[in-house]
Amino acid sequence: MNPVLADVLQVTALITALALVHRPLGDYMAAVYSSPKHLRVEKWIYRSVGANPDAEMRWPAYLRGILIFSAVGVLFLYVMQRVQDTLPLSLGFQPITPDQAFNTAASFISNTNWQSYSGEVAMSHVTQTAGLAVQNFVSAAVGMAVAVALVRGFARSRTGELGNFWSDLVRGTVRILIPLSLIAAIILVACGAIQNFGDIHHVTTLTGDQQALSPGAVASQEAIKDLGTNGGGFFNANSAHPFENPNGLANLLEIFLLLVIPFSMPRTFGKLVGSLKQGYAIVGAMGVIWFAAVIAVTWLEYAHPGTASQLAGGAMEGKEQRFGEGASSLFSVSTTMTSTGAVNSFHDSFSGLSGGVLLLGMMLGEITPGGVGSGLYGMLIMAIIAVFIAGLMVGRTPEYLGKKIGTREIKLAACYILITPALVLIGTAVAMALPDGKEAMTNIGAHGFSEVLYAYTSGSNNNGSAFAGFGANTPFFNISIGLCMLLGRFLPMVFVLALAGSLAEQKPVPETAGTLRTEKPLFTGLLVGTVLIITGLTFFPALALGPLAEGMAS
Numbered sequence: 087m088n089p090v091l092a093d094v095l096q097v098t099a100l101i102t103a104l105a106l107v108h109r110p111l112g113d114y115m116a117a118v119y120s121s122p123k124h125l126r127v128e129k130w131i132y133r134s135v136g137a138n139p140d141a142e143m144r145w146p147a148y149l150r151g152i153l154i155f156s157a158v159g160v161l162f163l164y165v166m167q168r169v170q171d172t173l174p175l176s177l178g179f180q181p182i183t184p185d186q187a188f189n190t191a192a193s194f195i196s197n198t199n200w201q202s203y204s205g206e207v208a209m210s211h212v213t214q215t216a217g218l219a220v221q222n223f224v225s226a227a228v229g230m231a232v233a234v235a236l237v238r239g240f241a242r243s244r245t246g247e248l249g250n251f252w253s254d255l256v257r258g259t260v261r262i263l264i265p266l267s268l269i270a271a272i273i274l275v276a277c278g279a280i281q282n283f284g285d286i287h288h289v290t291t292l293t294g295d296q297q298a299l300s301p302g303a304v305a306s307q308e309a310i311k312d313l314g315t316n317g318g319g320f321f322n323a324n325s326a327h328p329f330e331n332p333n334g335l336a337n338l339l340e341i342f343l344l345l346v347i348p349f350s351m352p353r354t355f356g357k358l359v360g361s362l363k364q365g366y367a368i369v370g371a372m373g374v375i376w377f378a379a380v381i382a383v384t385w386l387e388y389a390h391p392g393t394a395s396q397l398a399g400g401a402m403e404g405k406e407q408r409f410g411e412g413a414s415s416l417f418s419v420s421t422t423m424t425s426t427g428a429v430n431s432f433h434d435s436f437s438g439l440s441g442g443v444l445l446l447g448m449m450l451g452e453i454t455p456g457g458v459g460s461g462l463y464g465m466l467i468m469a470i471i472a473v474f475i476a477g478l479m480v481g482r483t484p485e486y487l488g489k490k491i492g493t494r495e496i497k498l499a500a501c502y503i504l505i506t507p508a509l510v511l512i513g514t515a516v517a518m519a520l521p522d523g524k525e526a527m528t529n530i531g532a533h534g535f536s537e538v539l540y541a542y543t544s545g546s547n548n549n550g551s552a553f554a555g556f557g558a559n560t561p562f563f564n565i566s567i568g569l570c571m572l573l574g575r576f577l578p579m580v581f582v583l584a585l586a587g588s589l590a591e592q593k594p595v596p597e598t599a600g601t602l603r604t605e606k607p608l609f610t611g612l613l614v615g616t617v618l619i620i621t622g623l624t625f626f627p628a629l630a631l632g633p634l635a636e637g638m639a640s
Contacts (some may be wrong), residue, residue, distance in 0.1 A: 093412025096338060100416070103342055104349050111346065112353020112365070118255060118261045119234045120358065128256050135252065142247035146586030148235055149580060151251035152228060156195050156576065161222060163191040166217045167209075175211035177286060177300075182208065189564035194218050197225040197457060198573035199311070199318030199427050199550040199568060202559040206300035206321045208523040218318060219307045220384065223267075226314030227258035229425075229459030232579050233351060234358075236463045239586030240487045241359045243594050248515050248585045261345075263314060267536035270309035270343055276333030277339070279305040295358035304329050312343035315457040317427030317550040325417070325430040326406050337413055337430060344420045346483035349373070351462045359487055368465055371613040375454040376423050379443055386440035387547050396404070404435020404554075415440070422447035424528065425457030427550025433540070434553035438533070441553075442633025445540055448547045449625045450617055451506065464611075468603070470499045470585075472616040476602050476609075483573040485601055488594040495588055502581040506546045507624045509570045514628065522562040532639070536632035541567060546574035 105322045124132070124139055132139050143151070166173070167182040167190060182190065186202055193200040199222075205214065231254035239249050275281050284301035291297050308330050311318060321327040331337050349369060356365025387401050388411055405414045414431040421428050422444045433444055438555065447454070453464035470484075474491055477484030484491040517523030517538050529533035537556040544551055545567040558567065603609065 089412060090388075090409060092410075093416075096412060097349035097380065097416060100338065100342060100345075101416060104345055107346055108350050108353055108369070109470045111350040113357060115230075115262060115347075115351065115354040116336070117246070118257050119249075119354070121257075124253075125260065128253075128260055131256050131260075132252065137250075137252035139250050139253035139256070141250055143237075143250055144246040145248055145583040148248050148251045149583050151255075152579060153576065154526075155224075155251075155255070156228065159195045159224065160191045160572075163194060163217050163221060164188060164212055165411075167191070169526035170210045170213045173210060173212045175283060177210050179208060179210050185564040186559060189568040190218075192568040192571045193550065194221040194316070194318060195225055196548050196571045197229055197314070197316060197425060197460070198545060198548040198571045198575070199316045200545055200552070200558075200571060201318055201322075201550070202564055204322035205319060207298075211302060214307065214320060215303050219310060221313050222307070222310040222316040222318070223259050223263050224255065226263060226316065226458045227308070228254050229457055230262070230347075230351075231255050233457065233459035234354075234442070236582055236586040236589075237355050237358045238465060239589035240466075242590045243592060246591050248583070248586050248590060263310065266346075267306070267309040267313050270313060270339070273339060274305040274308055274332075274336055277336040278328070279308060279336065280329045281305040304578040308340070309343070310341045310430060312426065313347065313458075315344060315348065315424045315426040315461075317421065317425075319428060319625075322621040325428045326432075328408075331430055334408065334413065335452065337409055340428070340430075341417055341420050344424050344426050345455060348424055348461040349595065351455075351459070352465075355462060355466075361487075361605060364487065367605050367607075367610045367613070368469065369455070370454040370464070370607070370610040371617070372453065372461070372465060374610070374614055375450070375617065376419065376575045378456075379419045379423060379447055380416055383419050383436070383440045384400040384412055385442050386437055386443070387411045387415050401435070401437055406430055407493045418444055419447060421551060422549060423450070423452060423454045423456070424454045425460055425548045427544065427552075429551050432554045433551060434537070434555045436634050437639040438536075438636030438639075441536060441540075442629055442637060443634060444551075445536070445543055445629065446621065447624070448543045448549050449507075449510070449629075450621050451503075452547050452549060453617065460548070464578075465617075467499050467502050467582070467585075468617050468620075469613055470495060471503070471620070472571060473602055473604065473611070474499075475616060476612060480600070482600055485595050486604060488597070489589045490590050492593055495585060498581045498588065502578050502585075503620065505577050505581075506574050509546035509574050510539070510542045510625075511628060513546065513566060513570050514539050517563075517566070520562070522560060526557040526560065526563060528557065532632050532636040539628055539632050545570040547615055548575050 167187040235248040287299040325331040351370035352365040356362040417430045451464045471486040473486045539551040540553045
């Protein structure tokens with residue numbers, strides 16, 4: 087089959103599958119978070135942690151629950167890594183060094199899953215399953231809980247109550263993530279992904295060399311890695327490894343898992359606020375930017391200049407022969423435009439301009455469609471900015487979903503938007519000014535700068551992917567990127583929840599002839615423009631020094 091035709095059919099199949107599950111999954115998630123009943127297993131969990139799931143929380147209490155739960159998670163995962171040699175099924179692996187253990191704990195608790203280690207030669211079975219995989223579930227559930235709290239802020243009036251964090255956390259894990267991950271893991275096993283707790287196998291290769299093959303509970307971790315937009319691979323090669331991603335069917339399934347919840351949550355939003363058309367406007371904006379990026383990266387990779395690329399039919403260096411240019415491009419765009427970070431090819435090997443598109447996908451705030459939960463609340467923040475801009479144009483106080491967007495709301499939204507650019511740009515500048523940053527680069531010039539910029543963009547936006555040529559396993563980068571991951575995850579949540587509380591306290595504003603119709607295609611276009619302009623103004627100088635300079639020179 088012609089490769090281009092195969093790529094078109096693959097994208098068509100993916101979009102069709104996402105469209106088919108959009109309504110049932112979105113409605114199901116809305117029912118989960120609005121149900122007054124608790125399952126028996128959920129009641130047992132509430133009793134074990136001493137939580138009252140029916141107690142409504144204002145935003146400071148909701149935030150305290152998130153921070154306390156996450157702080158305990160960081161400590162637990164850090165200690166587990168430091169003592170893994172004393173735990174069962176250690177495989178003979180030594181404890182992780184303090185700076186790398188901190189980096190990894192911060193990474194998985196923040197839903198980033200940045201990895202400065204090779205999992206198959208560093209992490210034991212217990213650390214992988216009881217530590218990293220567990221955080222894959224609960225960190226994703228935290229993001230979904232924050233998104234639902236913001237939606238309740240729009241849906242409720244004359245109250246500061248946003249629901250109960252512990253109830254939202256447990257329901258998201260037990261009723262959504264675990265069942266879907268179980269189904270996905272079974273399919274991955276059927277495709278050929280491994281799932282066991284065996285010992286390391288030593289085999290002799292055809293050249294007579296010895297090679298160690300690491301086993302593990304790969305399929306189960308792979309399922310939640312993608313579904314929860316986490317991204318941390320069991321193996322260093324991540325989803326390019328045949329034990330994680332056995333064939334083309336598994337590859338398409340993994341891309342579907344990356345996108346299914348983020349693209350379905352706008353339906354949940356529309357259902358909870360009582361207007362499905364509002365959800366369609368949000369998912370439309372997400373889909374337009376994602377699809378445009380898929381086309382751009384695929385075209386740039388096929389058209390990459392050079393004799394070798396032309397003979398191979400595309401820039402195949404750093405790509406899996408099993409997947410080719412199209413599937414590699416589709417995966418790369420989907421993973422950088424969600425907060426996943428999983429890779430089935432080396433982003434460091436992409437052309438300068440296509441690598442710039444991948445960087446831009448993260449710099450947008452990963453809202454197209456974004457991470458599980460974080461994509462929705464990030465896009466809703468952008469929607470607030472968009473209605474504010476529209477209000478300035480017509481001289482009218484902006485409103486969104488019946489709530490006035492006043493000074494307090496705009497300040498909170500602006501603070502949310504400024505956090506990650508500050509972390510990215512300051513982190514990159516400091517790294518480039520110190521010897522540590524220059525020594526970590528394996529390339530000089532614009533591409534070397536892009537490696538550093540990509541690292542801090544990935545960490546601060548809680549993505550986790552990397553340009554593979556970047557040597558990140560040093561105390562400086564483990565600590566600095568670890569701090570960026572924590573600040574990039576939890577500081578935005580402070581402003582999101584404060585905004586939710588402010589909106590929930592308002593009384594509804596009646597719709598008039600002058601009210602901006604935010605469910606119309608015109609608003610979707612305004613929202614897309616707002617996202618691109620704000621990001622372009624913020625990051626264009628940095629992009630000009632890295633991927634744009636590299637792309638123009640090639």
